[in-house]
Amino acid sequence: MTAGEFDRIVERAIASIPWRYRRRLQNVAFVVEEDSPGGALLGLYEGRPLPHRSVSDSFRMPDHITIYQKPHERLAHDAGHLEQLVRDTVWHEIAHYFGMTEAQVRGAESRRARKRLGQRARAIRPPGRRPTGDGP
Numbered sequence: 455m456t457a458g459e460f461d462r463i464v465e466r467a468i469a470s471i472p473w474r475y476r477r478r479l480q481n482v483a484f485v486v487e488e489d490s491p492g493g494a495l496l497g498l499y500e501g502r503p504l505p506h507r508s509v510s511d512s513f514r515m516p517d518h519i520t521i522y523q524k525p526h527e528r529l530a531h532d533a534g535h536l537e538q539l540v541r542d543t544v545w546h547e548i549a550h551y552f553g554m555t556e557a558q559v560r561g562a563e564s565r566r567a568r569k570r571l572g573q574r575a576r577a578i579r580p581p582g583r584r585p586t587g588d589g590p
């Protein structure tokens with residue numbers, strides 16, 4: 455895949471972000487790099503997350519969200535999967551921009567993945583416990 459083709463995929467991924475989030479993406483630059491150091495990293499957010507900014511920050515250099523092309527291509531099974539992977543990475547890095555920690559981002563991702571699959575989490579009752587009463 456050419457760099458230009460991949461750039462289009464990243465552009466579509468950014469365009470798929472709902473407007474209510476996209477309009478708050480200020481002073482953040484999306485860049486595409488061919489490969490990540492080590493080759494496993496899909497994307498990288500660098501900057502000061504939105505909740506930690508102050509008025510004087512408006513003079514700072516823009517934040518950077520880097521999307522790495524080759525790691526996505528290596529993971530993707532087909533063209534549709536590649537689009538999905540890039541969308542997931544763009545969401546992931548934007549979530550960091552909005553101040554979510556890695557754990558929060560991953561939690562939100564697994565909820566989104568379940569929703570996509572139409573699945574709901576099932577509570578598992580540990581074995582050996584008698585189902586009496588309604589206590590926890």
Ligand SMILES: [Zn+2]
Nearest residue numbers: 546550556559
């Ligand atoms: Zn992350």
